Amino acid sequence: MYRIELFDYSINFGTLPKITHDGKVLIISNPKISGLHMQKLLKNIQAREIYICTIDDGEEYKTMASVESILQSAFNHKLDRKSLFIAFGGGVIGDIVGFSAGIFMRGIPFIQIPTTLLSQVDSSIGGKVGINNNYGKNLIGLFNQPKEVFIDESFLKTLPSREFNSGFAEIIKMAVCFDKEFFLQLHKYDDKNLLDTIKMAVRIKAKIVKEDEKENGIRAALNYGHTFAHAIELETNYKKLLHGEAVSIGMVMANSLALKLNLISNEESQNIKNLLEAFNLPTTYKINNINNFKSLMLLDKKSQNNKIKFVLPKGIGSFALNDDVSDLILDEVLREFA
Ligand code: GLY
Numbered sequence: 001m002y003r004i005e006l007f008d009y010s011i012n013f014g015t016l017p018k019i020t021h022d023g024k025v026l027i028i029s030n031p032k033i034s035g036l037h038m039q040k041l042l043k044n045i046q047a048r049e050i051y052i053c054t055i056d057d058g059e060e061y062k063t064m065a066s067v068e069s070i071l072q073s074a075f076n077h078k079l080d081r082k083s084l085f086i087a088f089g090g091g092v093i094g095d096i097v098g099f100s101a102g103i104f105m106r107g108i109p110f111i112q113i114p115t116t117l118l119s120q121v122d123s124s125i126g127g128k129v130g131i132n133n134n135y136g137k138n139l140i141g142l143f144n145q146p147k148e149v150f151i152d153e154s155f156l157k158t159l160p161s162r163e164f165n166s167g168f169a170e171i172i173k174m175a176v177c178f179d180k181e182f183f184l185q186l187h188k189y190d191d192k193n194l195l196d197t198i199k200m201a202v203r204i205k206a207k208i209v210k211e212d213e214k215e216n217g218i219r220a221a222l223n224y225g226h227t228f229a230h231a232i233e234l235e236t237n238y239k240k241l242l243h244g245e246a247v248s249i250g251m252v253m254a255n256s257l258a259l260k261l262n263l264i265s266n267e268e269s270q271n272i273k274n275l276l277e278a279f280n281l282p283t284t285y286k287i288n289n290i291n292n293f294k295s296l297m298l299l300d301k302k303s304q305n306n307k308i309k310f311v312l313p314k315g316i317g318s319f320a321l322n323d324d325v326s327d328l329i330l331d332e333v334l335r336e337f338a
Pocket of ligand 1: 122125222
């Protein structure tokens, strides 16, 4: 089995192996993944007792109420500090389960088994876990590394194409900020290269996280497109766009700012947009109200002293952080999307 080591755990690639645990296990999933793949997972787990908890699917359920229902289930089944949570689903499940595991009895281990492309390449890697509230996205959370991650690309066969493409937004994000060669390879992507593409994205992510686990520096670049995307998701109540789709539009918005600040050329900006569109990702959006949109952007965790910190591409393969963008320039960018 191919492995990438991160801190003291492994990210394992390939057919899901046997998972043994000397204690109780609570698998948390959503109804869809549970219906499609739970039998396969159950066959692979050996533990004292195994329980299943399902929570509704979708970003709007990444809430304290879902955390409560996981904790209730864990208490009902008398899980203890030797127990294990397994997150079985996409990014929403991974984030809620990692957070719940971090606070249940002051912390028990959890395993990530991501079943979407986006969670396999990004959200299951690196220990950022949390939930949303009415102030914004991922504003309540922890850095809590999993005990292990299992990436079995066969789960992706049942993924709807919109969700599959959404994962490519995060892959393209990593290529633009960190690896020009990978960016060029993505132009020649073919389904045969799926596993290699996932491995490449995970290698990049693991390297960044190893260097800067708590996001004091370079890890912030993994938020390229996200400051705009989170405002889009809030403005649309998480209902219209998938996370990766909002990130795709967010990267185009960030590129427009980068262009005005002479960080990228017109051609580079167009190349990124073309690549996003090649994966059927949206690149246009109509902002409802510019002032409101800016206040939603300010809710981003990177904001400090009422200043938004932007992650911007610097050519292809590099990035810049800028928390000193004038209102005038930002308004110009936002007006392009209004
Ligand atoms: N998805 C951004 C990060 O893990 O830092």
